[in-house]
Amino acid sequence: MNIGVIDYGASNLHSVGNGLTALGKTFTVITRPEELVGVDKVILPGVGAAGSAMEKLKKSGFADVLPTLKIPVLGVCLGLQLMTEFSEEDEVECLSILPGRVKRFRTELKVPHMGWNTVNLVKKSPLTDGVPEGAYFYFVHSYYLETEAQYVLGKTSYDADFPAVVQKGNFYGTQFHPEKSGQWGMKILDNFCTLC
Amino acid sequence: MLVIPAIDIIGGECVRLTKGEFRSKKVYASDPVVVAKDFERQGAKLIHIVDLDGAKTGVAANKELLLKIAKSVSTPLQVGGGIRDAALAREFLNAGVARVVIGTKAQTETAMLTSLIKEYGSARIVVALEIKGGKLAVEGWQKTLDTDGVDFAKKMKALGITEILCTDVERDGTMTEPNYEFVRSLADMSFNVVASGGISDMKALTTLKGIGLFGAVVGKAIYEGTIDIKKAMDALKPASHLTKRIIPCLDVKDGKVVKGVSFVDLQVVGDPVALGEKYSEEGADELVFLDISASKEGRETIFDIAAAVAKQVFIPFTVGGGISSIEQIRRLLQLGADKISLNTAAVQNPDLISDAARAFGQQCVVVAIDAKKKDGTYKVFLKGGSEETPLEVVAWAREAEKRGAGEILLTSMDKDGTKDGYDIELLQKVSDAVNIPIIASGGAGTLEHMRAALAEGKADAALVASLFHYGEHTVAEAKEFLSARGIPIRV
Numbered sequence: 001m002n003i004g005v006i007d008y009g010a011s012n013l014h015s016v017g018n019g020l021t022a023l024g025k026t027f028t029v030i031t032r033p034e035e036l037v038g039v040d041k042v043i044l045p046g047v048g049a050a051g052s053a054m055e056k057l058k059k060s061g062f063a064d065v066l067p068t069l070k071i072p073v074l075g076v077c078l079g080l081q082l083m084t085e086f087s088e089e090d091e092v093e094c095l096s097i098l099p100g101r102v103k104r105f106r107t108e109l110k111v112p113h114m115g116w117n118t119v120n121l122v123k124k125s126p127l128t129d130g131v132p133e134g135a136y137f138y139f140v141h142s143y144y145l146e147t148e149a150q151y152v153l154g155k156t157s158y159d160a161d162f163p164a165v166v167q168k169g170n171f172y173g174t175q176f177h178p179e180k181s182g183q184w185g186m187k188i189l190d191n192f193c194t195l196c
Numbered sequence: 197m198l199v200i201p202a203i204d205i206i207g208g209e210c211v212r213l214t215k216g217e218f219r220s221k222k223v224y225a226s227d228p229v230v231v232a233k234d235f236e237r238q239g240a241k242l243i244h245i246v247d248l249d250g251a252k253t254g255v256a257a258n259k260e261l262l263l264k265i266a267k268s269v270s271t272p273l274q275v276g277g278g279i280r281d282a283a284l285a286r287e288f289l290n291a292g293v294a295r296v297v298i299g300t301k302a303q304t305e306t307a308m309l310t311s312l313i314k315e316y317g318s319a320r321i322v323v324a325l326e327i328k329g330g331k332l333a334v335e336g337w338q339k340t341l342d343t344d345g346v347d348f349a350k351k352m353k354a355l356g357i358t359e360i361l362c363t364d365v366e367r368d369g370t371m372t373e374p375n376y377e378f379v380r381s382l383a384d385m386s387f388n389v390v391a392s393g394g395i396s397d398m399k400a401l402t403t404l405k406g407i408g409l410f411g412a413v414v415g416k417a418i419y420e421g422t423i424d425i426k427k428a429m430d431a432l433k434p435a436s437h438l439t440k441r442i443i444p445c446l447d448v449k450d451g452k453v454v455k456g457v458s459f460v461d462l463q464v465v466g467d468p469v470a471l472g473e474k475y476s477e478e479g480a481d482e483l484v485f486l487d488i489s490a491s492k493e494g495r496e497t498i499f500d501i502a503a504a505v506a507k508q509v510f511i512p513f514t515v516g517g518g519i520s521s522i523e524q525i526r527r528l529l530q531l532g533a534d535k536i537s538l539n540t541a542a543v544q545n546p547d548l549i550s551d552a553a554r555a556f557g558q559q560c561v562v563v564a565i566d567a568k569k570k571d572g573t574y575k576v577f578l579k580g581g582s583e584e585t586p587l588e589v590v591a592w593a594r595e596a597e598k599r600g601a602g603e604i605l606l607t608s609m610d611k612d613g614t615k616d617g618y619d620i621e622l623l624q625k626v627s628d629a630v631n632i633p634i635i636a637s638g639g640a641g642t643l644e645h646m647r648a649a650l651a652e653g654k655a656d657a658a659l660v661a662s663l664f665h666y667g668e669h670t671v672a673e674a675k676e677f678l679s680a681r682g683i684p685i686r687v
Contacts, residue, residue, distance in 0.1 A: 014532050018507050048557060088386045106197070106388065106408050108241075109434045110631055112559050112602065115656070116481055116686040118437045136439070136686040138512060140559045159434035160408070180512045180534065182476065 003027040003193060004039035008056040012047040012177065016076065019179035019186060025193050033065040041071055041193065046078025050102065050143075051090025053078060067097050072170050072196040074127075080166065080173030081145055089143050097171050100147030107159035112142040119154040119164045119176070126195035127172050127188060128153055128165060135184040137164070137176035144175065172196060197404060198411035199428045200274065200390065201235045201418050202244045203228050203265075205258045211248070212416050216333075216365050218252070224419045228261060229268050236271040238425040242294065243273050244392075244413045250278020251299065259284070266291050274390075276324060276361070282308045289316050297361055299324040299334070303348060306355055313356050322359040322390070323352050327378060333365045349382055360387040361413070367394030368415075374400055380407050396422055398431060405432055439686045440650045441481035441657035442674055443635060444664050446471055448487050448517070451497035455613075455662050462488075465665045469504045475664065476509045478671035481686060483509065484537070484605070484635075484659060486564075487517030488580065499531060506532020514562055516605070520545075525552050529560060537562040537605055540578045543585060543592070546599055553600025561603075562635075563596040565589060567622055568609040574622055581609040589622070590629045597630045604630065605659065608638040615641025615662070623653030635659050643669060643677040650683050 003020055007013055007029045020027045027043075030036060044066070046053065057063040066073065075083050082094045087102035094102070105111045116136040121128055137156075144162035154165035156175070164175045165188075172192065178185035204211050206221060210228045214220040225231050228245070235243050245265060249257040256262075256278040266273055266288075276297025279285050285296045285308075302309060302323050312321045325345055326333040332343045349360065360382055364375040372394045379391045391404050392413035401423070404412050417423040446453045446468055453471055454462040465471075472483050485505070487498040495518050502515050515528050516537025525536045542549050542563050552561045566577045567589045574589035593604050606626055608619035618639045627634050636655035640646055646658045663669055679685040 012534075014530060015506060015534070018532055019510060021507070022510065047559070091386065101384075103408060104386075106410055107434050108198075109436055109438075110633060110656070113438065114559060114602070114633060115441055116439045139438075140512075142558075156437075158436050158438060160406075177512075180510060182511050186510055 001025065001040050001193065002038060004030045004036060004042045006042060006044050006062060007031045008053060008060065008062065009048065012045045012076070012179065015177075015179045016043055016045045019189050020193070023186065023190050023193065031060065033061045036065065036069075039071070041196070042066075042069065042073045043192075044073065044075045044079035044082065046076055046080070046082065047140075048078055049090055050078065050081060050087040050094070051092045053082060054092045054094060057082070057095075063095060067095050070170060072172065072192065074192045074196075075171070075173035076179070077141060077175060077177055080175055081143060083171060083173055084145050084147065087143065098145075098147050098151060098166065098168050098173075100145055102143045102145045104143050105158065109159050112140055113144075113158045114140045117156050117158065117176075119156050121154045121165075123153045125153045125165075125167050125172075127167060127191050129191050129195055131184050131187055137174075137178070137181040137185060139176045141175060197401070197409050197432055198242050198390075199240070199401065199423075199425060199432065200242045200244045200411045200413045201238075201240050201425055202246065202392070202413050202415035203231050203235075204246045204248050204415065205261065205277075206248045208258060208261055212419060213248070213368075214370060216368055218248075229265055232265045232269045232271075235425065236269045239429055240271055240425055241429075242411060243269070243271050245273055245275050246297075247275075247277030251276070254278055254280055256284055259287075262288070262293075263291050266293050274322060274361075276322070280305070282312060285312055285321075286315075289320060295320050295322050295359065297322045297324050299326065303332070303343065303351070309352075309355050309357065318356055318358040319388075321357065322361050323357050324361045324363065325349060325382070326363045326365055327375070328365040330378075345378065346381060349385060349387070353385060353387070358388055359390070359410070361390045361392060363392040364394060368392065370394050372396065374404065374412075376403060376407065379404065379409060383408050398423065398428060401428055401432060437684065439481070439684045440655075440678070441635075442479075442646070442671055442678075442685070443482045443484055443657050443659050444471075444475040444480050444671065445484045445486060445637065445659045445661045447661065448485050448498060448501060449489050450491070450494040451501065453665070454488070455665050468501045469508055471665075472505050472509045472513070475671055476511050479675055479687070480511060480671045482511055482657070483513040485513065485515050485517075486537070487515070489518070499527060502528050502533045503531040516562065516564055520548070522548070522551055522555060525556065529556055535560045535562050535602070537564045539564040539566065542596065543576060543578055543587065546595065549596055549599040549601055553602070558600050558602040561601050562605050563593075563601040563603070564605040564607065565592060565596075566607050566609050567619075569622075574625065577609055581612075590625055593626045593630050597632050601632060603633045603635060605635045605637060606655075607659075611639030612637070613662070614639055617641060617645040618649040618653055618655075618658070620648055620653045623649055623655050627654035633657065643674050646674060647678055647681050647683060650678065
């Protein structure tokens with residue numbers, strides 16, 4: 001099993017890598033689509049802004065290749081947001097893997113939504129296998145996605161409800177950071193590597 | 197979403213019209229100042245005031261009255277009606293009006309809009325989109341233009357407008373229901389939309405909130421008593437399960453965790469990675485490592501610690517102490533730190549905050565403030581509390597937020613190491629002044645002190661050192677205690 005972690009300048013790349021190593025998984029950091037050969041699963045990490053991230057994914061050629069992949073792909077935080085059609089952040093067209101768009105929180109609550117919040121699991125999936133209902137995960141984001149209910153595996157509430165875990169076929173995503181969410185975050189990373 | 201009560205003024209009196217027709221005028225109160233004060237008392241966070249004489253004639257007949265209201269209440273005001281030139285807009289904005297609404301002339305005076313945005317920021321310049329059958333209505337809604345509302349909004353977007361006040365003229369004052377489809381189309385264009393017209397009950401407010409609007413102007417429904425401002429705001433109060441955070445703090449000197457009273461008399465309490473792992477297992481929500489090494493060689497060890505912690509601890513952690521350059525920040529983040537904390541360097545070079553936020557995102561920039569009360573005011577201190585600055589704590593916290601700080605780590609130098617409890621007054625002052633999370637630090641001696649900091653002090657997180665390091669309490673005990681007392685905690 002070889003997990004490819006896409007390097008497009010997101011600063012949590014190494015944290016995801018540390019998480020995989022701690023789980024005993026091997027991973028390769030890949031910077032060009034050609035390096036996807038021999039990779040069994042892909043993680044698209046994400047800390048940063050949508051505009052520059054899409055620019056880098058386009059430049060490296062990943063933007064064309066990612067939507068066509070048949071192997072399991074996990075988008076984390078911004079990595080998940082980039083899977084939608086459009087992001088309000090920098091008003092940028094995204095990968096259009098998932099229907100829907102990314103919106104900014106319009107709330108009197110503090111933005112970014114930062115800290116530990118619960119996930120309400122609404123649909124079964126190998127990704128969330130063994131994770132208890134209402135488990136806490138670590139979030140850091142100012143934007144959230146809107147997509148069709150059929151793709152939502154888990155929801156979180158911050159003024160409004162937003163999708164925290166999604167799946168469409170072989171594409172998975174979490175709005176929280178599994179690599180920073182302690183026990184249950186590591187469980188989700190492990191599930192992605194072994195069950196998805 | 198804000199519930200925004202409206203005051204419409206004709207001839208100095210507070211009135212309501214139906215569908216914008218002047219002959220339908222109903223006078224509700226003779227003194228709009230009294231009405232504004234009443235809205236303020238009921239807890240309104242923004243009050244919408246329209247000079248209807250101005251809207252109709254283009255002459256701001258009630259200007260002095262509007263300025264008087266601005267002086268009489270501290271609630272932010274959104275003012276419109278007859279603002280057709282930049283000079284009048286500036287006069288209102290300079291007098292403390294939070295937002296000016298530009299109507300009729302907006303479509304032709306684009307240079308005015310762009311220069312106002314440049315001078316005051318887009319959040320204070322609101323473009324009124326008044327719709328009658330999908331077309332723009334102008335001049336107090338007496339006329340309709342052959343301009344499509346959505347096309348007009350696109351033009352405004354291109355100019356840099358972010359705030360739209362959308363009024364459906366055919367529904368205004370009718371107490372029916374708002375034009376949900378049209379405001380949704382504006383919200384989908386990423387505008388901060390305030391809806392107005394036909395909002396008569398809680399159902400309408402709830403639906404508008406669901407669409408993701410910035411606010412809703414309520415007029416007749418408040419005057420007629422079908423919507424109560426306070427009740428509406430309570431009902432729409434944002435719900436969140438986001439928890440307060442418990443953060444063990446590890447002061448690191450030459451690679452070892454130490455603890456002392458008011459930054460002196462340091463004692464070694466353990467190995468950073470082992471302690472970090474232990475706290476993480478006990479349920480700590482985050483960790484903070486503050487490097488207090490004096491020597492250059494000592495300071496180098498923090499990079500090794502960051503790398504080692506990142507490999508073994510899978511909760512977020514912050515590294516601080518002596519960080520003064522973008523290169524150091526990049527190195528720490530690449531090694532696996534989630535946030536970096538800036539203290540002295542941020543005061544000496546505030547651009548470092550903005551540069552770091554731009555390069556790595558606001559979420560990873562923590563600004564640490566060491567505060568000490570001097571002659572009744574809180575002052576910012578540097579270099580571990582040894583150097584006084586002329587900076588006032590609240591003003592500096594605001595400045596840090598403006599520059600892109602994602603969090604404030606607020607340490608009371610008076611309380612640090614005393615175990616007397618956090619400085620609640622200091623926490624409240626800063627919490628009320630900024631809209632980013634506050635981490636309370638300095639003075640935790642009991643679990644009750646932590647509760648007080650998170651409840652009365654309104655802090656988002658509590659930083660704890662000796663209480664945990666000396667084994668008086670475990671993180672798990674602290675969380676159980678707080679959770680049992682109604683503090684939202686991850687247990």
